[in-house]
Amino acid sequence: MTLQVVWFVLWGILWTAYFVLDGFDLGTGILYGFLGKNDSERSALRRSLGPVWGGNEVWLITAGGATFAAFPTAYALIFSSLYSALLLVLFALILRGVALEFRGKRSAAGWTRLWDTGLIVASLVTALLFGAAFGNLFRGLPIDAGGFRGTFFSLLSPYALLTGLFFVLIFCGHGALWVAFRLQGTLGSRALSLARRIWLFLPPAAVALMVLTSLSTDLEVNYRHHPLWAFVPVFAVLAFASTALFVARGRADRAFYSSCAAVALIMFSAFVGLFPFLVPSRLDPACGMTIFNASSSPYTLKIMTFVALILVPIVIAYQAWIYRIFREKISLESPSDDEGY
Amino acid sequence: MDVVTLSRLQFAVTAMFHFIFVPLTMGLSLLLAYWETRYVRTGDETYLRMTKFWGNLFLINFALGVVTGITKEFEFGMNWARYSRFAGDIFGAPLAIEAAGAFFLESTFIGLWVFGWNKVSKKTHALAIWLVAGASNLSAFLILLANGWMQKPGGYILRNGRAELTDFGALVFNRYGWLSFFHALFAGCTLSAFFVMGVSAYHLLRKKNPDFFTRSFRTAAGLGLAGSFLLVVSGDQQGLLVTRTQPTKLAALESHWETRRAAPFSLFAWPDSRGEKNAFEWLRIPSGLSLMAYHRADAEVKGLRDFPRDERPPVLPTFLSFRFMVGLGLILVLLSFLGWLRSRRDRLDARPALLKLFLYAIPLPYIAVQLGWIVAEVGRQPWLVFGVLKTADGVSNSITPGMVTTALAGFTVLYGLLAVVDVYLLARFARKGPAEVSR
Numbered sequence A: 001m002t003l004q005v006v007w008f009v010l011w012g013i014l015w016t017a018y019f020v021l022d023g024f025d026l027g028t029g030i031l032y033g034f035l036g037k038n039d040s041e042r043s044a045l046r047r048s049l050g051p052v053w054g055g056n057e058v059w060l061i062t063a064g065g066a067t068f069a070a071f072p073t074a075y076a077l078i079f080s081s082l083y084s085a086l087l088l089v090l091f092a093l094i095l096r097g098v099a100l101e102f103r104g105k106r107s108a109a110g111w112t113r114l115w116d117t118g119l120i121v122a123s124l125v126t127a128l129l130f131g132a133a134f135g136n137l138f139r140g141l142p143i144d145a146g147g148f149r150g151t152f153f154s155l156l157s158p159y160a161l162l163t164g165l166f167f168v169l170i171f172c173g174h175g176a177l178w179v180a181f182r183l184q185g186t187l188g189s190r191a192l193s194l195a196r197r198i199w200l201f202l203p204p205a206a207v208a209l210m211v212l213t214s215l216s217t218d219l220e221v222n223y224r225h226h227p228l229w230a231f232v233p234v235f236a237v238l239a240f241a242s243t244a245l246f247v248a249r250g251r252a253d254r255a256f257y258s259s260c261a262a263v264a265l266i267m268f269s270a271f272v273g274l275f276p277f278l279v280p281s282r283l284d285p286a287c288g289m290t291i292f293n294a295s296s297s298p299y300t301l302k303i304m305t306f307v308a309l310i311l312v313p314i315v316i317a318y319q320a321w322i323y324r325i326f327r328e329k330i331s332l333e334s335p336s337d338d339e340g341y
Numbered sequence B: 001m002d003v004v005t006l007s008r009l010q011f012a013v014t015a016m017f018h019f020i021f022v023p024l025t026m027g028l029s030l031l032l033a034y035w036e037t038r039y040v041r042t043g044d045e046t047y048l049r050m051t052k053f054w055g056n057l058f059l060i061n062f063a064l065g066v067v068t069g070i071t072k073e074f075e076f077g078m079n080w081a082r083y084s085r086f087a088g089d090i091f092g093a094p095l096a097i098e099a100a101g102a103f104f105l106e107s108t109f110i111g112l113w114v115f116g117w118n119k120v121s122k123k124t125h126a127l128a129i130w131l132v133a134g135a136s137n138l139s140a141f142l143i144l145l146a147n148g149w150m151q152k153p154g155g156y157i158l159r160n161g162r163a164e165l166t167d168f169g170a171l172v173f174n175r176y177g178w179l180s181f182f183h184a185l186f187a188g189c190t191l192s193a194f195f196v197m198g199v200s201a202y203h204l205l206r207k208k209n210p211d212f213f214t215r216s217f218r219t220a221a222g223l224g225l226a227g228s229f230l231l232v233v234s235g236d237q238q239g240l241l242v243t244r245t246q247p248t249k250l251a252a253l254e255s256h257w258e259t260r261r262a263a264p265f266s267l268f269a270w271p272d273s274r275g276e277k278n279a280f281e282w283l284r285i286p287s288g289l290s291l292m293a294y295h296r297a298d299a300e301v302k303g304l305r306d307f308p309r310d311e312r313p314p315v316l317p318t319f320l321s322f323r324f325m326v327g328l329g330l331i332l333v334l335l336s337f338l339g340w341l342r343s344r345r346d347r348l349d350a351r352p353a354l355l356k357l358f359l360y361a362i363p364l365p366y367i368a369v370q371l372g373w374i375v376a377e378v379g380r381q382p383w384l385v386f387g388v389l390k391t392a393d394g395v396s397n398s399i400t401p402g403m404v405t406t407a408l409a410g411f412t413v414l415y416g417l418l419a420v421v422d423v424y425l426l427a428r429f430a431r432k433g434p435a436e437v438s439r
Helices: A003-035 A039-049 A053-070 A072-081 A083-105 A109-139 A158-182 A185-216 A219-225 A227-249 A252-274 A298-325 B003-042 B045-079 B081-115 B122-151 B168-172 B175-205 B210-245 B247-254 B288-294 B315-345 B352-360 B363-378 B401-432
Strands: A277-279 B156-159 B162-165 B265-272 B277-285 B383-385
Touching: A003 A039, A003 A053, A003 A109, A003 A158, A003 A185, A003 A252, A003 A298, A039 A083, A039 A158, A039 A185, A053 A072, A053 A083, A053 A298, A053 B045, A053 B081, A072 A083, A072 A277, A072 B045, A072 B081, A083 A109, A083 B045, A083 B401, A109 A158, A109 A252, A158 A185, A158 A227, A158 A252, A185 A219, A185 A227, A185 A252, A219 A227, A219 A252, A227 A252, A298 B081, A298 B162, B003 B045, B003 B122, B003 B175, B003 B210, B003 B363, B003 B401, B045 B081, B045 B175, B045 B210, B045 B401, B081 B122, B081 B162, B081 B168, B081 B383, B122 B168, B122 B175, B122 B383, B175 B210, B175 B315, B175 B352, B175 B363, B175 B401, B210 B247, B210 B288, B210 B315, B247 B288, B247 B315, B265 B288, B265 B315, B315 B352, B315 B363
Parallel strands: none
Antiparallel strands: B156 B162, B265 B277
């Protein structure tokens, strides 16, 4: 295995970790208005995200940084091609972070309404645009030897819109389960019944996505050549089914873990299909960005491999420790440390 | 305007805005860690109240530092794709290491620190803020290493149409990166000290919580004195390095046109770039520039006229920023000394004039750090990677002036609103005082 392959795997893991972890933050953000009927409920929802969302978002920064360090040519092409979409993502991520941090600082009605709306809109926009961005990567960008040949509107294909909507839907399901998993009482059960409704739509949406993926992308080519790898999407389907089952049975904890696995395995299935491309080209297959023509030098990859093998396990260890510290279920009456200053 | 100018403006706006929050994070996190450790060691509740009161202000600032930092990582790929492709083999590494090694620590442990008061032991809680402080400063170090390579590229070879890393050691031990890190660290300490002294002065003027704010003032004054003194020392060291590695920047800093030995230093001048001379010079110190740049009175300093016109940085902004930055730096040293002396000997609340001075001094270090970035980055022009890649050759091909104008307008409006919210919240919580905020 070459280091480029190692970095493709790592690249996939970093993006997947981001979507699994920030996915429930974004979902909780989108559903925040539906779930939190009053101020104390909304405060409890924010408390469920408070200690973890920042650390979750850093997986995005690390995924971006790893793309830059390991595949600079692809980083340059992807980020400049998706300019307008990423600009909106940036605005949305900024608004989301500020809304979560500043909402509790005052209790005046205008203030809380401003940041509540900001949180909901920003979470929705982030989920939708990341979905659409990855839809475009899977489908390929209009690139030739001179670089990107499209416009902002060429990114708005029906397939990209569908992946965007699917991201929104699955993050909503994921977020509702997070809330059901973390909160006690009526808020937790309300989240579970909302998750139940969302999970009615998710299986048909997933089937539609799979059909459209095989029609609009070349992701299935790898599976035709290497059918053994089909175990990844098979596991994805199993994780999907088990989440649906646990949701139906009202087992919030297991449903949430299973939903984490489902999000992860869907991303893995797509990455297996994408390999060895980071971005295929829709104009000329030879102009696609692969892990071979877009990577850093062997020397840099070697150094970055050492760095990643040391740092990533440490990060996982302390983040797991933090999740453990905050494992106790949140009730509406729990002391709100963030407003206790 | 063209894509290059617009992208430079966008980068300048987003970087300078981001750097409003960075230095306070760097310095105040260290103060918080010190106070919380004192609380754990001594059990003195005032230290706990200090940690919480200043911690609350820290968090408002920290949130904005984090969200505006994401923009920076995306911008290299979005606006500077040709640069990213050219230098990613080298430049990407410190950025990725920053995210995985520092930013993760910072963001994860700030969560524990904010929400974990009743969840973990006092010692673990204090450890969390030490990790945040260490990681914030490590983060700045790695970013400045990346910047250091752009300023003083080394350890690479031009191959495959790009710069490829050949010596990781040269990247990690880049002298420019280390010196600007220390300069930024001491700037962070100084700025944070003035922030704490200024807010304390506000309360001491109103005779509220005199004990609490005198103690806060005192700790900050010590940090400010050490910080501002080292700030000047590190700045001088940077000057020596710039002399050796970026002669165009040095000449622009001094608006020095003619190559000569025993070059004089003019306290103030007005550069005339078209005429390649100074319109006027005021208060010339013989051999002053030679002494500053080389620490030798008869050293020869190369003037701007000896460099091709298309390799000279814009002289006026570089020169003025440098003059005002250094001026402010010296004022900060004097003020720190005064604050340190008075807070040691006297009762501060009996000295309203001094307190007012410190209240109104809060913006000074903020202005100085912004000027510092203008000096470093405008002074590097027209190069993106000094001597290797011109700024105009680093910009993305696929973006249009319309796209970048939209981005620039969007950032300006959004950041403007965030600035209003930031100042409003900081002022509100700073005024509240500790009594109402502690439990």
